[in-house]
Amino acid sequence: MPPKLVFRDQVLLCHATPDSDEVYWLETVLPDGTVRMSSLEAIEKAAEGIAQRLILCGHSHIARAVRLADGRMVVNPGSVGSPGYRDVHPFPHVVEAGTPDARYAILELVDGTWRATFRHVPYDHDAMAALARRNGQPELASALATGWIR
Numbered sequence: 787m788p789p790k791l792v793f794r795d796q797v798l799l800c801h802a803t804p805d806s807d808e809v810y811w812l813e814t815v816l817p818d819g820t821v822r823m824s825s826l827e828a829i830e831k832a833a834e835g836i837a838q839r840l841i842l843c844g845h846s847h848i849a850r851a852v853r854l855a856d857g858r859m860v861v862n863p864g865s866v867g868s869p870g871y872r873d874v875h876p877f878p879h880v881v882e883a884g885t886p887d888a889r890y891a892i893l894e895l896v897d898g899t900w901r902a903t904f905r906h907v908p909y910d911h912d913a914m915a916a917l918a919r920r921n922g923q924p925e926l927a928s929a930l931a932t933g934w935i936r
Contacts, residue, residue: 796895798838802845805832808875811843812850812862819879823850830854840893840900846881847871849889851902859900864889867914870929885933886911 789807790800798804803811811832814824829852833841841860849864869883883889887906894901915931918924928936 792838796838797840797842798836799842802843803832804836808845810846812852812860813846813848815877815879817877819877821846821879821881826852826855829860833858833860840895842893847883847889848881849891849904849906851891851904857899859902861891861893861900861902863891863902864904864906866890868926868929869933870925870935872925872935880935882929882935883933886915886930887933 787801790798790804792798801807803809810821810824812824812829813821814828815821833854836858839858841858843860843862844865846862847865847868847870848862851859851861853859865883866888869886869889870881872878872880885906887908889904889906892903892905894903911930915927918927918930925935928934
């Protein structure tokens, strides 16, 4: 997959940011491992030069939409199958959704403005947690069962 892709000239898609596959766009990781929402200034700086009115990103698995000052919207739809994980970039940290539900977004263009509706959907997460345990991944099993890393 390319690092970024434009869909029908209307939507920019990228995994993390347009310039990096490993840097969170809508979140910032502090040196102590705290994960917090990025500042609007930092989010807008990463969006400089992007013409599309809707920008989709992921990487953090945290469902969130940010409306930029010029009306563009950056959306992370969440995660369907990974509600928690541990990472070391840029500092060791943990991301937890707090629920095992699958999360996604429905996006609509209404009168020239993009809208995001977030969905949290229960599914048979116990079966997926059991599979993770069988594959020797206890932290993933915990996240899949509860939405928390334990």
